[in-house]
Amino acid sequence: MARRIEIALREQVRDPRGERIKREIEHFLHLPVERVRTIDVYTVDAELGDAELQQAAAGPFCDQVIQEWHLDTPAAAGFDYLVEVGLRPGVTDNVGRTAREAVEYLTGRPFREGEGVYTSVQYLLSGKLTLADVERIATGLLCNTLIQRYTILDAATFTAQNGVSVFVPKVLGEIKTVVREVDLEVSDQELMRISKDGVLALTLEEMQIIQAHFRDPQVREARQTMGLGPRPTDVELEALAQTWSEHCKHKIFAGTVQYEDEKGSRQEIKSLFKSFIQRTTKDVREKLGDRDFCLSVFKDNAGVIRFNDDWSLVFKVETHNSPSALDPYGGALTGIVGVNRDPFGTGQGAKLIFNTDVFCFADPFYDKPLPSRLLHPRRIYEGVVEGVEHGGNKSGIPTVNGSLVFDERFAGKPLVFCGTAGIMPATINGKPSHEKEIEPGDLIVMAGGRIGKDGIHGATFSSEELNENSPVSAVQIGDPITQKRMFDFLIRARDKGLYNFITDNGAGGLSSSIGEMSGECGGCRMDLAKAPLKYAGLNPWEILISEAQERMSLAVPPAKIGEFTEMAKRFGVEVSVLGEFTDSGYFHILHGERTVAYLPVAFMHEGLPPMQLPAKWTPPRHEEAPIEVQSDYTSDLKKLLGALNICSKESVVRRYDHEVQGGSVVKPFTGVANDGPSDAAVVRPVLDSFEGVVVAHGICPRYSDIDTYHMTANAIDEALRNYVAVGGALDMVAGLDNFCWCDPVLSEKTPDGDYKMAQLVRSNQALYDVCMAYNLPLISGKDSMKNDFYDGTVKISIPPTLLFSVIGRIEDARKSVTMDVKRPGDIVYLLGKTGDELGASEYLALRGFVGNRVPQVDTIKAYKRYHAYHEAVMTGLVASCHDLSDGGLAVAAAESAFAGGYGMDLALSQVLWKGGDTGRNDVALLFAESASRHLVTVRPENRGAFEATMGGNCFAAIGVVTADPVLTITGIDGGTVIRAGLADLKEAWQRKLQDL
Amino acid sequence: MAKTRAIVITGNGTNCEVEAAHACRLGGFDEAVIAHISDLLSGDLRLDDFHFLNLTGGFLDGDDLGSAKAQANRFKYARVDDLSEHLIDQLLRFIQAGKPILGVCNGFQLMVKMGLLPAFDGNHLQQVATLTFNDCGRFQDRWVYLKNNLASPSIFTRNIDRGIYLPIRHGEGKFVAASAEVMARIEANNLAVFKYSGPDYGEPTMSFPENPNGSEHAIAAICDESGLLMGLMPHPEAFVHRTNHPRWTREELPEEGDGLILFRNAAEYVRSNLI
Secondary structure, X not given: OOEEEEEEEOOOOOOHHHHHHHHHHHHHHOOOOOEEEEEEEEEEEOOOOHHHHHHHHHOOOOOOOOEEEEEOOOOOOOOOEEEEEEEOOOOOOHHHHHHHHHHHHHHOXXXXXXXXXXXEEEEEEEOOOOHHHHHHHHHHHHOOOOOEEEEEEEHHHHHHOOOOOOOOOOOOOOOOOOOOEOOOOOOHHHHHHHHHHOOOOOOHHHHHHHHHHHHOHHHHHHHHHOXXXXXXXXXXXXXXXXXXXXXXXXXXXXXEEEEEOOOOXXXXXXXXXXXXXXXXXXXXXXXXXXXXXXXXXXOOOOEEEEOOOOEEEEEEEEEOHHHHHHOHHHHHHHHHHHHHHHHHOOOOOOEEEEEEEEEEEOOOXXXXXXXXXXXXXXXXXXXXXXXXHHHHHHHOOOEEEEEEEEOHHXXXXXXXXXXXXXXXXOEEOOEEOOOOOOOOOOEEEEEEOOEOOOOOOHHHHOXXXXXXXXXXXXXXXXXXXXXXXXXXXXXXXXXXXXOXXXXXOOOOHHHHHHHHHHHHHOOEEEXXXXXXXXXXXXXXXXXXXXXXXXXXXXXXXXXXHHHHHHHHHHOOOOEXXXXXXXXXXXXXXXXOOEEEEEEEHHHHHHOOOOOEEEEEOOOOOOOOOOOOOOOOOHHHHHHHHOOOOOXXXXXXXXXXXXXXXXXXXXXXXXXXXXOEEOOOEEEOOOOOOOOEEEXXXXXXXXXXXXXXXXXXXXXXXXXHHHHHHHOOOOOOEEEEEEEEOOOOOOOOOOOOHHHHHHHHHHHHHHHHHHHHHOOOOEEEEEEEOOOEEEOOOOEEEOOOEEEEEEEEEEOOHHHOOOOOOOOOOOEEEEEOOEOOOOOOOHHHHHOOOOOOOOOOOOHHHHHHHHHHHHHHHHOOOOOEEEEOOOOHHHHHHHHHHHHHOOEEEEEHHHOOEOOOOOOOOHHHHHHOOOOOOEEEEEOHHHHHHHHHHOOOOOEEEEEEEEOOOEEEEEOOOOOEEEEEEHHHHHHHHHHOOOOO | OOOOEEEEEEOOXXXXXXXXXXXXXXXXXXXXXXXXXXHHHOOOOOHHHOOEXXXXXXXXXXHEOEOOHHHHHHHHHOEEOOOOEEHHHHHHHHHHOOOOEEEEOHHHHHHHXXXXXXXXXXXXXXXXXXXXXXXXXXXXXXXXXXXEOOOOOOOOOXXXXXXXXXXXXXXXXXXXXXXXXXXXXXXXXXXXXXXXXXXXXXXXXXXXXXXXXXOHHHEEEEEOOOOOEEEEOOOHHHOOEHHHOOOOOOOOOOOEOOOHHHHHHHHHHHXXXXX
């Protein structure tokens, strides 16, 4: 019989978790609540004696200095309502697993099959609340009903029934294995029903290709030898759906686009990926010649570049948008621990050195009605921030760089970009570490967590728009500790050469990982009955495609398997041999003796013809913003500093460990009070060397409202200018492109698909042009193409967004530059020209306009200037440098000044202007977001040397750093247009998100 | 001359093992071994063969039952494979041999929850204090000023003058004593090695963010009466070079970071007393 152990804080001990819930109830739900206390509940469903249970309760479960334990008797008292929240059956219970292990150590006896510990939390609410209020608190705040269940009791009922009754959230599946055959000899309409009802996300054309395959007499003959009929099994259909999903196959980027530009000229583009992304890398590498530093691009889980003779760097950025929309905490947690597996599963395996994350949300203070299925942006914000916090911090990987970007349209789908870099020795056991090969005969090995129904259809569901019926099972909960244990083990197995090949088990589960590995060697034979399950009752197709977390797939030579499994056991990591790799040409899946899937590898990987995608570019025209010339812009500047896209994100960033591993050199915050916003991060991954890795990013979705070509050019430039600002070298820097688009496929649901597709084409054109000019090879990337919400009436599409990340090197990290001004008397320079480019700026957004003149990047001049600036950094001439982006010069100057604690006197008349005199006014000079600009300070004694180094480039001395803590800017006419104390400016910048 | 050997235990969520070992080497240890706990439980490595034990930062078992609780339980009950003893036997032998142990962050939480600190009257398995959730309710990564207690018996803090500056990175760092008597004894015996203070290392402070977690008596570190066992929430291994300092680009700083002295003192102690 299951028993309940309840752990309550002693009466006089503060309950920060309860206090936080109380604040959130007041803030979000405006309900009067006097007090919230919390209790941890362990439901132990195992054969244990009373003494053993008491020992567990008193020992590992309870910290007796501040807590007390109760076995079988309720701990709660002195409340009006009680809400108990636990996980639904089958949802990963990390705390429950740790509790179970603790009991096993204590008794020296492993749990038996089916025994377990389940956790839940009680919230004791006091206040003048009604049952309806408590329902709102439970469903609106405490419980995500997708993955959690809750019970509400009022005090009287609680007393009458003597507490909350015991409930064991065990999955009670039927223990029988069903393999269905699916009849595809049906009408087209019926084919689509099969696809839709099964969350296969296959189009009619794709269903027809599958239908045709199974009609082929040769195929039928081959199947017969395996005891399979002419109809596909559900296992086969699911495997194809995963392999062919937009998420895994990138059909839009692989499709054939008929593009028509604004002048009516037409062009056929065969695969955007090949024509732009791959070509960029190929052409840049050719240009670099023997200075090429790319080692492995596009073919592995992450890109690999050379760091130095001894080490290689690995980097990957992923998105986890759809799961984060449904379950922000679990979705984001899985996002970060999921992307960790990419560099880890690259080459022979890399040690992880840092994370980056960029979140795009709607305004957390959003106060308009939302479609019913959408969570409030604030809940998404809280959940995502916390999920990534737990995933990153617990994994021991510093989060060194990131952004929060806001736009109302991200209410439809938040974007959660998570990146991870790794480092590996250039050679391991005498072989280049970025290479790996499978030999036929190698064993198929799965390591890490067990398989459950969690994460079924993740790959296919994220290939559709979010809708009313998005499946519950698509969400998983990650467990950083299981993964950490696995990584601790695998990195040692790597060094001992115990496996030949490693890859991540992510989207599509075993179907994708083993499917791709089979592509490497020409086939596999895998028995799903050998896969370890969380609970009985999974059908073979579910085992094959489950996205249960913390799993890697490996190819282990038979001669090494003994040592491999022995070592895994010592590290507490579960590994299972599921079959072997072959060169049969078939993806051959069994369940026990029975064949359940027999698909030609070639059909899986090359059976799909390219999609045909129309694209038509018509430049949008927005209302021109009237520019009213004012005599003072101080209050505009303060408003901008408080704008969501500009204001301080310190309340979030401080929750992320950015220093673990000991190599942090430029941290997220810098300056006299450790609170100025850094442009990029510098870390030393090898502690006895001063070579640094530099990482930065650029993102500017607002510019897509005018032209995605310039959105993309600016994003790339922003990434590079942030990178350059801190001292990143230009001879070794690589890019990663992450596209998040709204559905660009013309259809009934998306009547403007051809415009959105044209936006994608233009973005790719810029990607090629700018990366070529900047010698930036693309080493990895990802696309997520269905970022829309549609419930039949309301459609919300995100603005087309490119996150561009760069990774590179600084020769000597001790020469890094930070953005805070350093001392009074230093000369302030503005590098680059400013133009009449207020289009889609934060300034116009503040006034409710988009405008039309979006900033344009002059790559040739910028690249030359970045080189000169880097030389100035390396010769130690630069005291501080801050990039100009959102909010333009005025915002950058304010940030540098208050970060350093010294004022600035600047004259707009000295700022270099791009183009003719029309549009040259104080507003544009202060707030235009013209690209490629840096605000630099230099000690007076270095003036000559700095100006000589920068010679032949556009730059101008525009003022001086002052001891007086005041920012003063004079306008073109010589009058003061901005004058404000630094404390005021900092307050305006810090206030907005301070309490979140 | 015999080698001075430091050991850093890792596994199940420990995260700071590489920089802790690096700090040991910089501090003067001839060897710093990163040992996965499975190496100890299998009997391949024995604590007896080392002079200095590092229990460093991380999220042992995800801090699932409260920070470091599950590891405290593992240390107490886990059996070593080939030797007929428990891991705790090796640990107590290590202490009895007069060898120093430093617990940082999660390692400090572990020491306190096992009872290794403050270990009144040499009772190393009686928990009398704890480290619990920060008053602000959130994980925090920020730098703090630590006022040094010149009268403390800690062997790790010799030659530290007024105080040192280090980062904290934790969600559960609020020091709480089980009773007023426990706190009084900690204070009376100068076992509170570091207290959170302002930049002048003046009076201890209870105000956020200088005291980032609301610790009682602003306590950031304690040691036992022998001074050989010490734990602290801030991370000394995270400030061993000036480029670790958040303001190194604007201040004149010595090449060596404030945290290194703890490891130097440990190495010095080992060389003078245990070799």
